[in-house]
Amino acid sequence: MEKKSIALAVGLFIIGGLTGAVVERFAVMPGMGSGISLGAAASLLESVTHGEAKAEKVFPGPGGLTGIEVTLQGHPTVAFATADGRYLIAGPVLNKQGEDEAHTAMVKLGLIPKPASAGALAAKAAGADSFVLGTGGPEITAFVDPNCIFCHKFYEEAKPLIDAGKLRVRYVVVAFLKPSSMPKATAILGAADPAAAMAKNEKGFDTVTEEGGIAPAQNPAAATLSAVENNTRLLGESGEMATPTLIYCNSKGEPTLAHGLGKESFTDFAAHIGNLQNGVCRK
Structure with missing residues (x-):
C-alpha cells in the first residue's frame, strides 16, 4: 500500500472513531509510562497522516497512554499515543467495563455533546x-x-x-x-x-x-x-x-x-x- 493510501486509511479510521463506524477494539495495559509532549504527538500525527491531521492538545490517557485532541479534515476527534511516541491508536479504546475511553474523552473535551437521557x-x-x-x-x-x-x-x-x-x-x-x-x-x-x-x-x-x-x-x-x-x-x-x-x-x-x-x-x-x-x- 502506498504511503498516501496509508495516510488516507488512517484518516478515515480516526473519523470512523467519531461516528462509531469503527469495529476494531484495543486492549490497554496499565503502567506503560508517562505521557508524551504536544510536540511529540504532532510529530507522530505528521508522520502517520502526512500532515492531514493536526494535534491540538495532549492530555493523560488510560493505562499510560497519551490522549491527543486531533483535527482531521475539519473534524475534531481523539486519538491516543503509546508512551514511546511511536504508535498511534485511533478508534475506540475500551476499559474493563467495556466503556469507550475515547468517547468519554471527547465528551469531556466538549468535542461532542453529552449523551441525552x-x-x-x-x-x-x-x-x-x-x-x-x-x-x-x-x-x-x-x-x-x-x-x-x-x-x-x-x-x-x-x-x-x-x-x-x-x-x-x-x-x-x-x-x-x-x-x-x-x-x-x-x-x-x-x-x-x-x-x-x-x-x-x-x-x-x-x-x-x-x-x-x-x-x-x-x-x-x-x-x-x-x-x-x-x-x-x-x-x-x-x-x-x-x-x-x-x-x-x-x-x-x-x-x-x-x-x-x-x-x-x-x-x-x-x-x-x-x-x-x-x-x-x-x-
Whole structure:
C-alpha cells in the first residue's frame, strides 16, 4: 500500500472513531509510562497522516497512554499515543467495563455533546418522522438503518409479536452505515405506506452483503431527506451511532436505552417491558 493510501486509511479510521463506524477494539495495559509532549504527538500525527491531521492538545490517557485532541479534515476527534511516541491508536479504546475511553474523552473535551437521557430521547423520538407497527401490547422505539443486519434480525424477531398484538414498535429510520443507506431510508420514509416499504426492505434483505432489499429513492423530496437527517442526528444524541438502538420502559417504569440486541430471547425481553407511549412510560 502506498504511503498516501496509508495516510488516507488512517484518516478515515480516526473519523470512523467519531461516528462509531469503527469495529476494531484495543486492549490497554496499565503502567506503560508517562505521557508524551504536544510536540511529540504532532510529530507522530505528521508522520502517520502526512500532515492531514493536526494535534491540538495532549492530555493523560488510560493505562499510560497519551490522549491527543486531533483535527482531521475539519473534524475534531481523539486519538491516543503509546508512551514511546511511536504508535498511534485511533478508534475506540475500551476499559474493563467495556466503556469507550475515547468517547468519554471527547465528551469531556466538549468535542461532542453529552449523551441525552433515555427519557429525553424518547420524547424527541415520539415527535420525529416515524411510524408504528402493531396495534396492541407495549410500545418501544427502534432506531434502524436500512442496511443494518442486526436491525434486520430485530425486525424478524419482533414481527411475530407485532402480528400477535403483543408488541408495538415505533421505527425511526436513520442513515449512516453505507452510501446507499440514505436513498433507501428516504425510499422507506417517503413511501405512501412506510410500513409496507419497510417490509419490502426486510423481505429482500441480503444477509451476505448486508444490504436492504428496497430500491434506493432516485429523487427524494427535500422534506424526506431532512427527516432522515434529523432522525440520524437524534440517534447521535444517544451517545453512539449504533443500530438498532432501542428505547423502552423497564420493569420499574423508567425509560431505558440499549444499543444493540441483548443476549436474552427477544420474546422474554418483550414480556417484561412497560409501555412507552408518546415518549412517556405508561402503566
